[in-house]
Amino acid sequence: MRIPVTFPLFLLTLTLATPALAQNRPAPTGNPERAARHAKFKELLTGSRLVGFFTTEGQKGPAKRDSYTIKKVVKLKGDKWRIQASVEYRKIPITVPIIVDVRWAGDTPMIQITKLNIPLLGTFTARVLFYDGQYAGMWSGDDHGGQMYGRVVPADEGKGDQGPKKQVNWPSFRGKNAEGNGDGSKTPVKWNVETGENVRWKTRVPGLSHSSPVIWGDRIYLTSAVKEGDDDPKLKVGRYGSIASVDDDTPHEMQVLCVDKKTGKILWTKTAWKGVPKIKRHPKGTHAASTPATDGKYVVAFFGSEGLYCYDTAGTLVWQKDLGVLDSGYFKVPTAQWGFASSPIIHAGRVIVQCDVQGDNSFLAVYEIATGKQVWRTPRDEVPTWGSPTVHEGQVIVNGWKNIGGYDLATGKQVWKVRGGGDIPVPTPIVAHDLIFITNAHGRSAPILAISTKAKGEFSMTAEESPHMVWSKSRRGNYMQTPLVYGDYLYCCNGIGALTCIDAKTGEQIYRERIPGGGAGFTGSGVAADGKLYFPGEDGEIHVIEAGRDFNPLAVNGLGEECLSTPAVSEGALFFRARRHLFAVGLTK
The missing domain is CATH 2.130.10.10 (YVTN repeat-like/Quinoprotein amine dehydrogenase)
Structure with a gap:
């Protein structure tokens, strides 16, 4: 019996497959350009919310809405990053540390997972690009998969549709x-x-x-x-x-x-x-x-x-x-x-x-x-x-x-x-x-x-x-x-x-x-x-x-x-x- 996996659940299960990496410590870099690039990526995702849609191959009807919060992002050794995310599974919010590879195409970061085997759930692959406050990518697991896309917004915004959001906070001069x-x-x-x-x-x-x-x-x-x-x-x-x-x-x-x-x-x-x-x-x-x-x-x-x-x-x-x-x-x-x-x-x-x-x-x-x-x-x-x-x-x-x-x-x-x-x-x-x-x-x-x-x-x-x-x-x-x-x-x-x-x-x-x-x-x-x-x-x-x-x-x-x-x-x-x-x-x- 195959367990249905949506993209948020896929993210949740990543942490089960990489327990040793959770002990990694942040690794400094001696390259100023690389350090600035990493700082920019960390700034984009820390305290953010990804608001958008995901699809599953073969599904009928429009893409499904998707939203989860990223509380903190930490650079580890090599290409490894730890993302502390709050995902919602069956209406239950769960905070988990997710370890991912991040590769770069010039100034564009890409979260990358390739044929990662997760016990009971199968093997998964994902590629997610981030650019200009937006994200887009694909995910697959055994005989099913799909796409995801949306916007990266501050954590207190983006909790609904893609139209105008109710302006609550006005944090500084002219908002x-x-x-x-x-x-x-x-x-x-x-x-x-x-x-x-x-x-x-x-x-x-x-x-x-x-x-x-x-x-x-x-x-x-x-x-x-x-x-x-x-x-x-x-x-x-x-x-x-x-x-x-x-x-x-x-x-x-x-x-x-x-x-x-x-x-x-x-x-x-x-x-x-x-x-x-x-x-x-x-x-x-x-x-x-x-x-x-x-x-x-x-x-x-x-x-x-x-x-x-x-x-x-x-x-x-x-x-x-x-x-x-x-x-x-x-x-x-x-x-x-x-x-x-x-x-x-x-x-x-x-x-x-x-x-x-x-x-x-x-x-x-x-x-x-x-x-x-x-x-x-x-x-x-x-x-x-x-x-x-x-x-x-x-x-x-x-x-x-x-x-x-x-x-x-x-x-x-x-x-x-x-x-x-x-x-x-x-x-x-x-x-x-x-x-x-x-x-x-x-x-x-x-x-x-x-x-x-x-x-x-x-x-x-x-x-x-x-x-x-x-x-x-x-x-x-x-x-x-x-x-x-x-x-x-x-x-x-x-x-x-x-x-x-x-x-x-x-x-x-x-x-x-x-x-x-x-x-x-x-x-x-x-x-x-x-x-x-x-x-x-x-x-x-x-x-x-x-x-x-x-x-x-x-x-x-x-x-x-x-x-x-x-x-x-x-x-x-x-x-x-x-x-x-x-x-x-x-x-x-």
């Missing part, structure tokens, strides 16, 4: 990888703060901050700078050209707060630092401009010169680091101090910070999130910038003026570089359609760049001069706002509310229109959800635009107070950090 995509639930077109229509709650938050909320599960984390003896510090919004700093020697408390996502109740508040800030702020700025980051276990908050802090989700301080005086301001006028704003990100158990400041002190650094231990620190020849890093396929990607580039996540070595553009870079890089999108402005240039994710070396901003620059535009880039890719289109909303829609793959401009009623200016970046684009104006007016080829404004909804931060989206609700309150906006009927 995962700064994508700004809150799809998966219905979101409102209209709301009214005064009547309460589609406003789930609003909570008074002390202090002044332009950092954005971040979300994990049912908890929201945010930061604030609370001025001693002044619950309503001055904030000058609107379009003006002053470079002056706010002359203020009053002590401030740099606070980290945790809020219940469902009710808006503040669960805990921690003071990370107290004293007179070392660097002054811009009249439109705050001393808490860096968005925190969380991975559901830790919360990391960055207050520039006042330090980098890591808490657990209960609010207990795990570690802190003094990174020195981080003076961000106008490089041509060093006395014009504007305040630090680059946000930390968390990736695969590491904290990444970009610190481009005055003088010769700019750097990019990575720390272990559990201990704060420095993994690497790479100096950067760069003027002050305010954007945050983005991680994609083993690279840390950063904006800049002297040095737009990508760095190897494992070593800190620079992989590619572009020079030029606007000399006050603020937007964060984003990745979509195998392209890196970077924009900046100020001075004589305001480019929009679409760079290949496979770029290497130093190259020109002009697409005609470099194969790595897939397309570029010399004008109409954003000064403050991070651009947004939603579907096939790249949206760039600048400070005066001019919204440009571009075909993300080709660079073709679809439209350029002025958002009606946006005269106060725009600083916060837009987000997308449920087929709609949400752009926050500095005056607290939130502009809702239909996504797509046609420019179609849908609504303008006021918060009743200034808003210079970027919203977060979770389970159909939009969370706006305005001047005095945190708002939760979502369908209430």
Whole structure:
């Protein structure tokens, strides 16, 4: 009698046939290129979920859905790897260590098993390729077998169909990888703060901050700078050209707060630092401009010169680091101090910070999130910038003026570089359609760049001069706002509310229109959800635009107070950090 074997059960039984290999220890490699390749494969699979389909030869009907979680991946000796997987057999989750061979075709890993005899079950063969976040392969066992294919996604995603997933976690500035995509639930077109229509709650938050909320599960984390003896510090919004700093020697408390996502109740508040800030702020700025980051276990908050802090989700301080005086301001006028704003990100158990400041002190650094231990620190020849890093396929990607580039996540070595553009870079890089999108402005240039994710070396901003620059535009880039890719289109909303829609793959401009009623200016970046684009104006007016080829404004909804931060989206609700309150906006009927 032959026992029916599905692909998940096949994986489960591999561990029965290789007990001795489970004792192998990780083996270091002396080849830096090979080590980087291995690190990238480990990063792809650790903490991931394989979501897709499998077939069995001769079966009738469509392929069957398949999903299982990979908790950890460890390199052993030779070609052997240990994969700690959680598979579901007959609705029972089982965690097993699976020992496999991994072979390489250039940069493409392939899990390989050949005629492996498993007592009672038979002999099995498998080949599974992984590339660009996807997997595909075959498996066979005696007189039966089939194919498998699907996507590799973070472990907290991909638990269902292949359509839009409900966005629950929003772990850092503008969500995962700064994508700004809150799809998966219905979101409102209209709301009214005064009547309460589609406003789930609003909570008074002390202090002044332009950092954005971040979300994990049912908890929201945010930061604030609370001025001693002044619950309503001055904030000058609107379009003006002053470079002056706010002359203020009053002590401030740099606070980290945790809020219940469902009710808006503040669960805990921690003071990370107290004293007179070392660097002054811009009249439109705050001393808490860096968005925190969380991975559901830790919360990391960055207050520039006042330090980098890591808490657990209960609010207990795990570690802190003094990174020195981080003076961000106008490089041509060093006395014009504007305040630090680059946000930390968390990736695969590491904290990444970009610190481009005055003088010769700019750097990019990575720390272990559990201990704060420095993994690497790479100096950067760069003027002050305010954007945050983005991680994609083993690279840390950063904006800049002297040095737009990508760095190897494992070593800190620079992989590619572009020079030029606007000399006050603020937007964060984003990745979509195998392209890196970077924009900046100020001075004589305001480019929009679409760079290949496979770029290497130093190259020109002009697409005609470099194969790595897939397309570029010399004008109409954003000064403050991070651009947004939603579907096939790249949206760039600048400070005066001019919204440009571009075909993300080709660079073709679809439209350029002025958002009606946006005269106060725009600083916060837009987000997308449920087929709609949400752009926050500095005056607290939130502009809702239909996504797509046609420019179609849908609504303008006021918060009743200034808003210079970027919203977060979770389970159909939009969370706006305005001047005095945190708002939760979502369908209430």
